[in-house]
Amino acid sequence: MTDKNDFGRIVFEHNGALGDMLAAWPAAFSLCAHFRTVSHFFRTRPGHAPFFAALGAAPCPPLLCRELDALYGAPRWPGSLADTLVVRPGLFRRPDIPDDPRFLFLSGVVPGRFDPPSALYREALAARGIPWRDDWLAVFRDRFGGRTPSAGMGKPGPPAVLLFPGAGHVKKTWPMDNFLRLAGMLAKSGLEPIFVLGPAEVERGVDVGPWPRRVPDSLEELMALLRPAWAVLGADCGPMHLAGLLGVPGVSVFGPTSPRQWAPEGMAVVTADMPCSPCVQVTSGDFAPGCPVSPPCLTGVSVERVHEALKKSGLPPRTPPGENHFPRTP
Template identity: 40%
Template sequence: MSSILLVHRGALGDFLMAWPSMLAIRERFADQAVFWAGSATRLPWLRPLGVEPCPLEMRRGMDALFLREPWPVELADARVFWFVLDTDPPVPAHSRLHVLRGIVGSGSVPTTSPRDAYAQGLRELGIGWNPDWPAGWRGLFGAWGSGQGRKGDAEILLFPGAGHPAKQWPLVQFFELARWLQGQGRSVRFVLGPAERDRGMEIRDYPVSWPHSLDVLQELLLGARLVVGNDSGPVHLAGMLGVPGLALFGPALETQWGPVGLRTIGLDLACRPCTRTGRIACADPRCMLEIPQNMVRREVGALLAR
């Protein structure tokens, strides 16, 4: 019996962009075994679809692909769907290998999100894409507002980190925002991850959570009133779960990388965006440093008013 192998080796936000297409592949090949070749931390979001970890034999076949040998016998009956951003994997082309690119076109100001680019790639392969995928996600993993997240004393979660320092609004600005929210009678909590721990980010005078797993992060999000954060994986997860919130964008463009369902803001500067692919070389990220406090407060106030 033939099988399907899903491959993705990117960051959390990139994976969440690809998830709707993984759902489409699972639905298209409902009568076949589907396996996952990627970070084990993503499996909680794939197992409910019937996706299982890649068996050892298939992993050997994947390793053989990198040796640029003929199509491995371990993958003889497999179709491989490999998700990338803009660079093809360093393996030989083959009729059973489908590379799905999240970044398409060559324009300097991209507007197509990786989510939509993956969907287009699937359509070109004759695989339909369900536009109602958010309902599928929330039915499987939880939806904000279903008994959680609307209590008056629920906390506002602040995410001051990001995968790259140039994508971070200054920490002092988050402190100012937290102080303002407390003055409005709101409860706030900072949420930090491994990257912030490695960079020595320190939060004083405010509650802080360090989720030790993505499951814990998801539970935290579902219990929040809203989220405010930089362009980062946790903010994308909040949008997938339907949590209201605001995402701050700098080097990357919000029309390309914006989380589903969240408000986004970014400055209108001539140097924006300076990346289409997520690779950032800017040493002076004015686009983040100069986002004014009053702009963020105005957007957060509008969200709270709703």
């Protein structure tokens, strides 16, 4: 290498959850755009692969994966990776990898700062002389499709509002009873509430009552559900971040985490405005140990406030009497 940015190939590694991966996508895009003439590889969860393949990056081959694994605890940078820049977005713990300019750790969380991860990633890239692409959101929507709202999710019927009752941690979830009450209010307004469940909610046996539910098998199926939706509602969770990036309006209910740090792109946010919130920057392990599930900062958010915020976010006007009775999809 002749300087700190002279590489023959770049590997972008990210094995985190959906929301964290989406926060890191603009950094991956900026790297690919800046280093146009080198080979790009990605190493990520299989379900997240399409997001990096769309940047022209290739899956990390087995031999390269083994070389990357050997970095952990290594005393020095190996010769087999001499021309390789390894980029690892994370939260705040740098992995035990040799201190070398060929390893770029992008810290998405700085203790005491509630800046969004994308802002911190941007700072880290700038420190290496790598410019941030401000057009990343337009490019994301161009490559993955933007919002295409339609009544009945493309079928005859009322406009659909997707409800996401799950989150990566149970202490980030709004009470299920509130979701069910809100579903009833939406239906009375001539809308169709549809619950969207992930594997964790299915495993827990989440009961959505009489309302239709969807369980997408892949992120492609999830995006196909999101694009025609009229609005979305959920907690601080990955599907809400994906909805925001696709341009779907909606409302996120926040409790122990900071909206300034983690709010989905373009979403309205409702909180209980409690002085103890936010109380955590990273929601792994046990946090807020003295609080129940759901904590007061979430139970304190009323259904009426969320419904009003949804109406302001772009719901269609109330359907005239006599026209709001639509068959529900089981």
